[in-house]
Amino acid sequence: xxxYARMTALCSLAVLAVTSFSPSTAAAAAGTYVAAPAQSxxxxxxxxxxxxxxxxxxxxxxGVQFVPENLASAGIDVTIDLNSVDSGDKDRDGTIRGPDIxxxxxxxxxxxxTRSVTKTATGYAAQGSLTLRGVTKDVPIEFQFQPAGGxxxxxxxxxxxxxxxxxxQGDWKSTEWVKxxxxxxFSLALTPKP
Amino acid sequence: MPNVIPxxxxxxVAQTLHWVIAALIVTQFVLAWTFxxxxxxxxxxxxxxxxxxxxxxxxxLAVVRLAWRLTHTPPPLPATSTxxxxxxxxxxxVGFYVLLFLMPLTGWLMSSAKSYSVSWFxxxxxxxxxxxxxxNFKILRETHDVLSWVLLGLAILHVLAALKHQFWDKDTVLxxxxxxxxxxxxx
Numbered sequence: 001x002x003x004y005a006r007m008t009a010l011c012s013l014a015v016l017a018v019t020s021f022s023p024s025t026a027a028a029a030a031g032t033y034v035a036a037p038a039q040s041x042x043x044x045x046x047x048x049x050x051x052x053x054x055x056x057x058x059x060x061x062x063g064v065q066f067v068p069e070n071l072a073s074a075g076i077d078v079t080i081d082l083n084s085v086d087s088g089d090k091d092r093d094g095t096i097r098g099p100d101i102x103x104x105x106x107x108x109x110x111x112x113x114t115r116s117v118t119k120t121a122t123g124y125a126a127q128g129s130l131t132l133r134g135v136t137k138d139v140p141i142e143f144q145f146q147p148a149g150g151x152x153x154x155x156x157x158x159x160x161x162x163x164x165x166x167x168x169q170g171d172w173k174s175t176e177w178v179k180x181x182x183x184x185x186f187s188l189a190l191t192p193k194p
Numbered sequence: 195m196p197n198v199i200p201x202x203x204x205x206x207v208a209q210t211l212h213w214v215i216a217a218l219i220v221t222q223f224v225l226a227w228t229f230x231x232x233x234x235x236x237x238x239x240x241x242x243x244x245x246x247x248x249x250x251x252x253x254x255l256a257v258v259r260l261a262w263r264l265t266h267t268p269p270p271l272p273a274t275s276t277x278x279x280x281x282x283x284x285x286x287x288v289g290f291y292v293l294l295f296l297m298p299l300t301g302w303l304m305s306s307a308k309s310y311s312v313s314w315f316x317x318x319x320x321x322x323x324x325x326x327x328x329x330n331f332k333i334l335r336e337t338h339d340v341l342s343w344v345l346l347g348l349a350i351l352h353v354l355a356a357l358k359h360q361f362w363d364k365d366t367v368l369x370x371x372x373x374x375x376x377x378x379x380x381x
Contacts, residue, residue, distance in 0.1 A: 048310070049242070088308075092309075138280075177236055177240050
């Protein structure tokens, strides 16, 4: 084999290696993140007796796969420790954890996972399902994704109806004093997955 | 000259404010005593929500009432009133005005400290006055509670005094605040 021909062959091999390995290795390194707990926030906004109240989940984990050029592989997966709810009032937190609302004795966590992500005029939208209180239902979300340093910021919102998930039994099924509609806001500080 | 004859009655605005606020305050006591004994739940939430809406109504009416009082001279007390009676009447009335503001304000502050914002009949939400803080809430609830007993005490004094004027002194003091009565012909 002539040296020139050998080099061409090596080059072809190298190109082959890069093209065949890059989708998995390079994309995983570039677009796989976890949310940093201290800088991330997940809250819901309810309306109680006509006035809004906010509650945050102090403990949740979020894994994100996101490369803007490859939305087909994008996904968000969030697991929420419902016991970590903090609405600013211990009495209300106790009621929320109780059997009529979250029933954390039987369902200590909630889980959200996306199926598909699409680009929108203002950012991104995802279709996904939320499992809460043993009920799994579709909840679409809208979000912005902005690379920041080595990581990224993912900020978004969703709307759901609490009664779709049975959140509110007994008296709490009434929507006269606690509205059915609940807004979810999230702000995730993403760092590359180690 | 007709315009220097002293008034013998409170005008219609003063009477309306007096009786509407009085009815609201009675309602407030009934609501508070009812929900105090209830466990935290939907029923308690509903009653507290009404208590807050009525309370904020009292606060708004108190502003109107104070403005009206400062711009309109009330009818004078009977000439037979002793200095001590005049002083007590003045003290009770000033106390009422102060409490008309302090009761709703301590309630509003309490709600803010407990992180339950105050809605007005679901139509709009009042801004929180202070941040959430459990120890501030406890102090404010205690204050609201103590002031409610002061208010109740003043109200009992006020009613007894009015009845004394009506049935013991047989003067027009009660009737000048009562609609559809006549104070022109003095007894």
